[in-house]
Each structure stands twice: as structure tokens, then as C-alpha cells.
Amino acid sequence: MLSFLAKHPTHTRNAHNNPVIFDDGRSSIEFKSPSDSYLVINRWPPAASDAEVASEKVPNKANCALAPPLHWHILQKETFHVLEGKAEFTLDGRELTATAGDVVTIPARAFHTFRNASEEEGLVIEFSLAPSTRERDEAFFRNVQGYRDDCRKAGMQRRLPQVLLFNWRANVVLALPGPKLLAKVMGLLMNFVGGLLIGKWILGYSDTYPEYYHKASL
Template sequence: MLSFLARHVPRTKTAHLNPLHLDAGRSSIEFKLPTDQYLVINRWPPASSTANKAIALRPPLHWHRHQTETFHVLAGAAEFTYDGRTVVKRAGQTMTVPAGVVHTFCNASTTEELAVEFVLEPRSRARDEAFFRNVQSYRDDCRKAGVARSLPQILLFNWVGGVVLALPGPAFLAKPLGIALNFFGGLILGKYILGYRESYAEYYKARV
């Protein structure tokens, strides 16, 4: 193991927090009760605000290997990019992205906060909550430390969460390469060589 080559940042204890405030309070993620239809609520500032220009509140283009993702816009307007198309959904509207479809989303409004809740089906609430808590807490700790996120660590989170970065090129090549990138870059290099973990106690603790 070459863990001494890994790039670690001080980890903030966030596992007990709900909602989880990020980006110096400019955004948040709230985890809903297990009995609720949806898993989380994301809240992001307006797209034109100085705060939002300073933080990249748009997930990279990605797709889910096994899960369909359904979004429900609670407030504001969300711009969804999926399968090469763009659509705006407003408060009260929903958006469903089937497994395997490349997508991302952001706040489409220049004046309103965006609040959107979403869930992944089939459900795996513990795994999905662990994924979102680890990814978002790690992103925020890297922001606070002023360092770039480690790609092997991101790929390891993605491997466990069934999330695959969208690579350029035709889908019949790009998708298998994306899965291979998660496996070799995340599991092999990230976990077994560099010593990164799939989850950190500071970021996630299973609900009793």
C-alpha cells in the first residue's frame, strides 16, 4: 500500500448533522426520514449570485448503473441536462432520469434559491445516504483546505454508489470505460494502493 502518496484533508465531523450545511452556509443537504418517499433535499443559492460563482454547484455529467433518479422541485427552477437535452422544471414539477442516462442539474434561476428533493430507485437508503454524506462533506473539506479533490477518492465513492462519470465519445465505448475507470482508479488505485476509504466515520454513521 502506498498510502503516503494519498492526499488527505482534515475531516470535519458532520455525521451527526441534519441538515448538512456546506459552502460556508450557502448550500445545504437535508436527509429525510426513512418513511419519506424522497431521500434528500438540496438547497442552492441563485445562479447569478457571487456565492454561486465561487462554488460549482452542478454535479459533473454522470449516470447511474442500476438506479432511476427522480427529482421533485420544491422551490425555484432547476435546469436538467440529460441525454444531450436541456429542460427546466419549476416548483411542483418532477423529473425522472432512467438508469444509464447521462445527466446533471443546476439552479436555473438568477434570483431564487433552488430547493429540490430526489430519490434513487431501487432504494438503498443507507448506501445512498452514506454516498451523499461522504461526497459532499469531502468536497466541502477540500474547499475549506483550498486543495483539489483526489480523483481516486472520488472514483472510489462513485464505485460504491454505482455512479459513473460521463466520458467523451460514443456510449458503447465511453460507458464501459467509465466503469473501468471506477474499478481501476477507485477500487484498485484509490482503496488498495493509496488507502482511501469508501466511507469515513466523521462523515457518515448508520442510523440506529
């Protein structure tokens, strides 16, 4: 094991927090009761303007660490319910806009992402995956978002093997460019080789950290 090559940000202890606050208070995730049909509520700040992105005053167009890259789920469908604001979804190359009250369902294995579509208003959106994987999904969101925000605070780039290892555990796969079938195969290989083999077995990264998640936080 070459764990001395792995680089970690200081982990913020937020496993007991609900909601969990990110981006210096601009965004958050809040986990709902296990009896609720939805898993988590995301709160996003207004989208950044092109000028703000160009000047590097904000991390990206979404203006927060919650912005997911284009990705897909091996087995799960996702259901999104917009509570406040306006969301822009990318679904297999199509752009969809949803406003308060709208429900958007993403089929399993569909390439997708979403962001706040408004530069004036915040976005509040709740979503769920499969009830049977609720515990694993909460662990994934807490770890991924905690790690992203801690890297932001430390001024360091996220390490790809760590990200891929989180994805490996949750059956989440990055949507790579190219023909879709080939992109899916390569994405799965990236999770296995980059996440499990390199990330966990060689560099010693973990797929969950106690500072971010433990079962008692449910």
C-alpha cells in the first residue's frame, strides 16, 4: 500500500449535523425522516453569472460544491421534486426546466445532472433513490459533499481515486464522452481500476469517513 502518496483535506466533523452546511453557508443538504418517501433536500444559491465564473470569483456556474458532474446510476432511478426556484436538468443530452411543484424522474442508466437555472433565486429540491439503499445513499451524499467542501476550504483539487471510490460504493458512474455504450464500459472500468484498485487497495483511501457519516446519524 502506498498510502503516503494519498493527500487528504482536514475532515470537518459533521456526521451529527442535519442539515449539513457547505460553501460558507450558501448551500446545504438535509436528510429527511426514514418514513418520508424522499431522502434529502438540497438548497443551492443562485447560479453564478458568466462574469463571475470568468473572474473565478465562484467555483462554477452552479456557484456551490453541490453541483454534480454528468453521471449515471447502474440500477437506480432518481425522482426529483422542485420545492422552490427553477432547476435545469440535463437528461441524455436534452435540457429540461422544472419549477416549484414539478417532479422529474431520471431512469436508471440515463446520463444526467442538474443545477439552479436562476441567477436571482435560490433552488430547493428534494429527491429520492431506492428505499432499500437509503442508508448507503445517505453515506454517499455525506461523504462526497463533505469531501468536496473540505477540498474547497483547503484550496486543493479533489483526488480522482477518492471520488471514484465513493462512486464505486454507491454504483454511481461518471458519464464519459464518446459513444454511449463505450462510455458506460469505460466509466465502470474507471470506478473499478481507479476507485477500488488504485484508490482503496494501493493508496489507502476509504469509501466512507467517520467525520462525515456514521449509522447513528440516521
